[in-house]
Amino acid sequence: MSRAKIKKKNMFIDMTAMSDVTVLLLTFFMLTASFVKKEPVQVVTPASISEIKIPETNIMSILVDPGGRIFMSLDKQNDMAATLEAMGKEYGLTFTPQEIKKFSLFPTFGVPMKNMKSFLALSTExxxxILKDQGIPCDSIDNQFKAxxxxARAINHDLRIAIKADQQTPYAVIKKVMNSLQDLKENRYNLITSLKSSPEE
Known part of the structure; x- marks a missing residue:
């Protein structure tokens, strides 16, 4: 007895709606994403339960690596350019418009002033x-960090200071940074930490 053959029907699923949703989601994430600023050294910040968010504008970031090297960044290009010019006047250096523009595009800076012009002449690579092996001097003889x-504060009075240090950075180095800020009457600043879960009660 022969079996009856069942005809297979071709199934068609319209994926247009799914494609539209995918494109919308991709567009949303592209528009809302914030780029991570390139840093010369990687640091592992200490953990805390604080959930206070640092403002996104008018920020002066201070980065301290485990070896005690200090790097800085300002979030506005105009502030970067004006601060370099002010530092040049203080240290007897004159920067060309090209050098100032190049500096203003740096995500992070941190070289002694005596090396600044030669550093600006180098390629990005x-x-x-070499940046990770430099750092802004912060000693009692030549405290360029304080300068x-x-x-920077003279250029932009609204700057907020944020310190990001590695959890292995010696306390003496952090104390030196804080003392320099206190000398300038800068007693309010944020310490950047990674979030950990609060202890269970």
Missing amino acids: QQDR WVRN
Whole structure:
């Protein structure tokens, strides 16, 4: 006895709606995403339960690596350019418009002033390679870190200071940074930490 053959019907699923949703989601994430600023060194911040968010504008970021090297960044290009010019006047250096523009595009900076002009003359790849071994001097003889903060604050009075340090950074280094800020009457600043879960009660 022969079996009856069942005809297979071709199934068609319209994926147009799914494609539209995918494109909308992709567009949303592209428009709302914030780019991570390139930093010369990687640091592992200490954990805390604080959920206070740092403002997104008018920020002066101070980065301290485990070796005690200090780097800085300002979120506005105009502030970067004006601060470099002010530092040049203080240290007897004159920067060309091209050098100032190049500096204003840096995501993070941190070289002694005596090396600044030669550093600006390097290619981006060379700058990235040597920056991690530099750092802004912050000693009692030549505290350029204090000068950078003072000049940046003179340019933009609304700057908020945020310190990001590695959890292995010696306390003496952090204390030196804080003392420099206190000398400038800068007693309010944020410490950037990673969020950990609060202890269960």
